Structure formats: structure tokens, C-alpha cells
Amino acid sequence: MADKRHTATVYRADLLWSFSAIAEDQQSRLAALLGFEEDEPPEQEPVTKTTGTPPEERDTETVQPQPQANIPQTRSQTSSYYRIVDRQVDAEKMATAEDRPAPPGWFTQAKPTYFAETQTRIPAMHRVQPEFPPLVAWPRLWPLLQRVLGGDVPGTRPDLNKLVKQVSQGEQIHRIPKTTRYTWSPTARLLIDINESNFPYRQDFIRLEQQLTAWRGAEGLETHYIYDEPGGTIARYDSGHEKLEPWCSPAPDTPFLILSDLCMHDKSRRNFYQWLVFGKVLNLQGIRPSVLMPVAERQVDKRLLRYFNCIIWDGSSSLKSIQGDEQSEQNPTDHTARVEHLLALLFPALRVELGLLRAIRQLLPASQYDVGHEVGLPT
Numbered sequence: 001m002a003d004k005r006h007t008a009t010v011y012r013a014d015l016l017w018s019f020s021a022i023a024e025d026q027q028s029r030l031a032a033l034l035g036f037e038e039d040e041p042p043e044q045e046p047v048t049k050t051t052g053t054p055p056e057e058r059d060t061e062t063v064q065p066q067p068q069a070n071i072p073q074t075r076s077q078t079s080s081y082y083r084i085v086d087r088q089v090d091a092e093k094m095a096t097a098e099d100r101p102a103p104p105g106w107f108t109q110a111k112p113t114y115f116a117e118t119q120t121r122i123p124a125m126h127r128v129q130p131e132f133p134p135l136v137a138w139p140r141l142w143p144l145l146q147r148v149l150g151g152d153v154p155g156t157r158p159d160l161n162k163l164v165k166q167v168s169q170g171e172q173i174h175r176i177p178k179t180t181r182y183t184w185s186p187t188a189r190l191l192i193d194i195n196e197s198n199f200p201y202r203q204d205f206i207r208l209e210q211q212l213t214a215w216r217g218a219e220g221l222e223t224h225y226i227y228d229e230p231g232g233t234i235a236r237y238d239s240g241h242e243k244l245e246p247w248c249s250p251a252p253d254t255p256f257l258i259l260s261d262l263c264m265h266d267k268s269r270r271n272f273y274q275w276l277v278f279g280k281v282l283n284l285q286g287i288r289p290s291v292l293m294p295v296a297e298r299q300v301d302k303r304l305l306r307y308f309n310c311i312i313w314d315g316s317s318s319l320k321s322i323q324g325d326e327q328s329e330q331n332p333t334d335h336t337a338r339v340e341h342l343l344a345l346l347f348p349a350l351r352v353e354l355g356l357l358r359a360i361r362q363l364l365p366a367s368q369y370d371v372g373h374e375v376g377l378p379t
Helices: 012-019 024-033 138-148 160-168 199-216 269-284 302-306 332-345 354-363
Strands: 047-050 060-063 150-158 178-184 188-192 221-226 233-238 241-246 256-259 290-293 309-312
Touching (some): 012 024, 138 150, 269 302, 332 354
Parallel strands (some): 188 221, 256 290, 290 309
Antiparallel strands (some): 150 178, 233 241
């Protein structure tokens, strides 16, 4: 294969790595898309054998070239990666400035220390922490949080309709009724569950709490963290100090939001049943909380819908409560195949951070790759 472009951005190593990931009948098409073209083999002239007779009476015998034996192609079991460690200029072999192509800007502007050995053997400019994309864009989360943690608050303008109705019914007016408007509720409860199964999403939980406090304000917002089990000991932070307290249920009319996976990513069924018991206790108290879950809809157990308003926390979600009548399912084999595909895309990386994993996953079709595939990869 030969590169037919002037500036090569895709190298033969990339081509060979791509060949190992696709079928053989698609290799020629992939090579053309990457900018490579197939070299035509040189034509071999037939070899002529002559006998001892005179030239004018000589019989010619054409011998066809023997086909080479089919040598099975082998694929290397290991991969090698190379980086620039030094550069040297050979004055005798250098062409004139007009003939040779100009080097790229990053090469000419590189500092002398760029090629120096470092402790991690990676240049400093490449040791940058990747950005952490959110599961859902913040402008989309604003209406959801205000819907869940909001309520009708009395305004300043009098409600003329209620006032006229009271007068027409002969009621004594002790207080002029006011019009109401829907905004953040004066009091709200936020319960955050960070456990071993959903630990990769801890940054999403903490950032949402910080963003909610910036939007709504800390006044009247009670933020609790589950310390051991739902309905047991909770932890809250006051001026940076942790305080452990027993769980106390909010008032039935208090907006209540939970950030948790409800142990859908946990292999232990015992923890899942604890959430069912906790939801049943809240239901007996007249409380039905909303749960923002970083879980695929196909992974949600329908029994949770009896006690919780489960909302999928993902970019492809409608951010509405799951009804449970048409729950999507996926073959476990398909789930494993897509997790392996994500691993193949992350193969060149020395260390896979959650931000890189999520950025790659969000570039793929949302109908095939969801938030449930992130926790299935070892990070």
C-alpha cells in the first residue's frame, strides 16, 4: 500500500491495526478511505529458451513464470509503539530549501526539552488530564431539577379570582389570597448514594450537587450522603466537617431527589433488597422520591417502579419517569460484544480515564451504546 496524499496523517501502523479489526473483504475499501492505494505488481516478461539450431530456424519455447507458493499470512501477537526521541540533520543528504517540504509547525516550535526523557516517558504536553464530559448537558438538567425540586410559591400579586369567589360566597376575608408561581421549593431533600458499584459516577453526583446549589442556593436544601445502607446512618457536611446522624424522613410534601443506581450495577442482591425495603417504608409514610439513575433502562428492575420515580441519567434519555410497560431489553451477548468494541477503541491508551471512556462512548450511536456500557469496562 502506498500513501497518495501529500501530508500523511494516517500511517501504515494505523492501517495494519485497522485490518486486524475488520473482515478481509472490507480491507481494500478501508485502505482507500484512509488514503492508501494498492501498488500494482510489475509485469514479468516471459523467458525464452532457445535450441542449438540457427537463428532463422530456431524454435522458441515460452516458459511461464512459476506461481509462488501460498505463504500463510501471520499476524503479530503483540503491538509496538514508537515515539520521537531525537532528531539529526545530515547536511550532505539534505535537499535545497525549495525542494524539501516544510516540517510541521509543532516540530519547528518544539522546545529542546520536548524530546528529553521524563519520569513517565511521556512529554508534558501530553500528560494533560482529559476533560470530564457530563452524562447530560447542564441546560437539559435545569428543567428536570426544577420540576422535581420545585413547587408553587405564593407571589406578591393578589389572586382576584379567589378573592371574588370568597366575596360571592359570603366568606369573611382574613387574608388577601396571592397568586402562585412555580419555582424552587423553599425546602428540598437531596440524598446521594456513592457506593462501590457506582463509584465511577461519583464525579457526576458531586458536580450535580454543586451545580444545584449554585442554581438554587443552599438555603433550605438538605444534602445527605448514605453512610452504610438506605434508611440507616447518613452523613452530612457542615463547613467541611462530616457529621453522622440517623436517617430522618422528610415531610410528605417536601421535594425529594435521590442520586443513585439503586444497586443495579451491584452483583449483590442483598443491597438491592435494602432499597426495596427503604422504598416501601417511604411509601407507607406517603413519600415517593424521584431517583436520577446513571443506569441503562434495560438494566432497571421493574419492582423499583412501585416506590420510586426512576429517571435515566444519560444523554439519550427523555429525562422522564420510566413507566415500565415497554422496558427495553438487550441480549447479554450484544452487551459483551459492545463492551469489547469499546475496549478495542481504547486499545492504544496506556491509561483509560472515565472522561476519555465517556467521550469515546458518546461519539458512538446512542441507540447502541448507553451509560450501562461504561461501568462494564475496567477503568
